[in-house]
Amino acid sequence: MPSRLFPLGGPVSEKDIVDREDFLVSLETRLLEGQSIMLAGPRRIGKTSLALEVLRRIKAKSCHIAFVDLFRYNTKREFSLAIIDACLENRSGISKTTAALKEGLKKIAGGARLTAKVQDLELEIGLPGEGESDDELFNYALRFPEILAKKDKKQIVVVFDEFQEIIRIAGEDALKVMRSYFQMHERVSYLFLGSKEGMMNTIFGDKRQAFYRFATMLPLPPITREAWNEYLSSKFAEKRIVVKGNSISEIIDLSGGHPQDTMLLCSEVYYALIEAGEVRLTLDFVRIGYNRAMLTLSPVFDELLDELxxxxxxxxxxxxxxxxxxxxxxxxxxxxxxxxxxxxxxxxxxxxxxxxxxxxxxxxxxxxxxxxxxxxx
Ligand SMILES: Nc1ncnc2c1ncn2[C@@H]1O[C@H](COP(=O)(O)OP(=O)(O)OP(=O)(O)O)[C@@H](O)[C@H]1O
Ligand SMILES: [Mg+2]
CATH class of the missing domain: 1.10.10 (Arc Repressor Mutant, subunit A)
Incomplete structure (x- = not known):
């Protein structure tokens, strides 16, 4: 499927990340310097896109990386295996190394090669089997990034996306355990992302919490008008659409520059143009796109209003x-x-x-x- 002109709904790739270059450079520098960072912000403003892009850059510098999205897990056990697997992926190149190992290496193609890739770790610290209790596995997983990094003489950057979910997954006490390991780590930097700002600020900013001041809290600045303007102009130009008058300015006014809403609005404007067989972007098309975008958003807004x-x-x-x-x-x-x-x-x-x-x-x-x-x- 061809990728959409205006990406929507999930992390976006580097070329579509608008106005975050300075932030990305700063994030990368800090993480490579060993600083851990906390980044909290509302839904759909681009946290995951940033994290994935920074990991891509860090990996290109031949450091290890690990990405764990806590929305995907319900138990301590699942979460622990996710950390181990994310770390092992640096060695094995596959996302579920522990499961592959368990399934019987002889049976799967490339099994021998996979064993070879992790054998040293297995000999030295053992790899998780069935026998450990949930807490044992959790403790093991928390030590694992540092062990791997030491073994490979590398630095590793570990991202926890939707970190506030840790309390649902493992309970508040888990934070103390995590901190006790993380603070000893010399080769690991952590990036904690969260969409529930209140919870994230409590975890990292409340004196009574284990993670108090463990990570530097970085605010994510809004995307500037100028940056949107430049990006949107080049996107429409790419499709040979001629922008009339202040149509782009009107789009940014209507969406307020909100990352996902701006993309949605532009997407609707673009489809309206295609349907009409038109190559000139006028205020009329902006209005049509806006009405359609509102139609898409209204069930989401209604649900939110019901809840409120x-x-x-x-x-x-x-x-x-x-x-x-x-x-x-x-x-x-x-x-x-x-x-x-x-x-x-x-x-x-x-x-x-x-x-x-x-x-x-x-x-x-x-x-x-x-x-x-x-x-x-
Ligand atoms: N810097 C950006 N430039 C352009 N579009 C962006 C940017 N950041 C976010 N978006 C838009 O927002 C959408 C969501 O981005 P992303 O998933 O990275 O955000 P998030 O903050 O992690 O969201 P969630 O709360 O759902 O986890 C993207 O698909 C894209 O449409
Ligand atoms: Mg996200």
């Missing part, structure tokens, strides 16, 4: 903010209730406080949706 409607004042407060109303003095509601509602919205990364004390929507299209749909609530 279950907590007192939260949905109403969000609507008031969208409308630009004064939230504390507008209604006859205890300010503490409003404060709690605002805190909920911030912790869910739906809004963020600006330096001037007002609130921004993380996803500006949600704000427009609310303004236009307001009479329903």
């Amino acid at each position: 409607g279950k907590i007192s004042y939260v949905r109403q407060t969000l609507i008031d903010i969208a409308k630009g109303l004064r939230i504390y003095s507008g209604r006859n509601v205890n300010p503490n209730e409003i404060k709690r509602a605002v805190d909920t919205l911030v912790s869910k990364a739906i809004i963020e406080k600006t330096s001037r004390g007002s609130y921004n929507f993380v996803e500006p299209m949600l704000k427009s949706y609310l303004i236009n749909k307001i009479d329903v609530y």
Whole structure:
């Protein structure tokens, strides 16, 4: 299948990562220097894309890498095996080395070669079998990146995506165990990503937590207008589409520069052009694309609003903010209730406080949706 002009829905490759070059260079430098980093941010702003790209660059420098996405695991055992497998992939070139070893090496093609690749580790520290308890395996997995890196005289960068899920998978106490190993590691840098900013900030920023100040917290800056402008202009030019007037500027205004929403909007604009057999991008097509993008987003927004409607004042407060109303003095509601509602919205990364004390929507299209749909609530 040909790749889409505007990638959507998952990590994007280097050529489609807009405006993150400085950030990527800084991330790579820090990780190679041995610093561990925590990067938290709302859904769909490009965390995983960045991590995968930085790993690609680091691997090209012949360091080891490991990527573990915690959304994919439910138990300590699964998570532990995922760490071991991600590390072993540097040696074996396959993603599920432990399973392949267990399945009986003789039976699988290339089995002998695979054994040869990991034999030294097996002899020295053993590879996980069936016998270990979950905790034994967990402890083993936590030691493994450093052991491998030492053995191979390399540095390794380990990424934990959606790291806040560790509490669901292994319980809060697991953090203490992890920290006790990680802090001893000399050849491993860790990159912790998380989409639940509140939880991530607690794990890394709360004095009572084991990971307190273990990693440098880096904020992910918004993508600039200029960068979007340049990227979108070249994308449309690639398809020989002539951009009329301020169509691109209008696209960025409508999406607010939100990474995935901007891609979605452009995608819809592009399909509208193809369907019409048109090669000139005008404001009319931007409007059609915008309406279609909103149609795609509305079930997502509705579900979110339903969920927010279950907590007192939260949905109403969000609507008031969208409308630009004064939230504390507008209604006859205890300010503490409003404060709690605002805190909920911030912790869910739906809004963020600006330096001037007002609130921004993380996803500006949600704000427009609310303004236009307001009479329903
Ligand atoms: N720097 C960027 N340039 C262009 N598009 C981006 C960028 N970052 C994110 N996107 C868009 O957002 C989508 C999601 O990116 P990615 O999966 O990396 O984000 P994420 O923050 O890890 O999301 P999730 O919360 O789902 O894990 C991409 O498919 C792309 O459409
Ligand atoms: Mg992600």
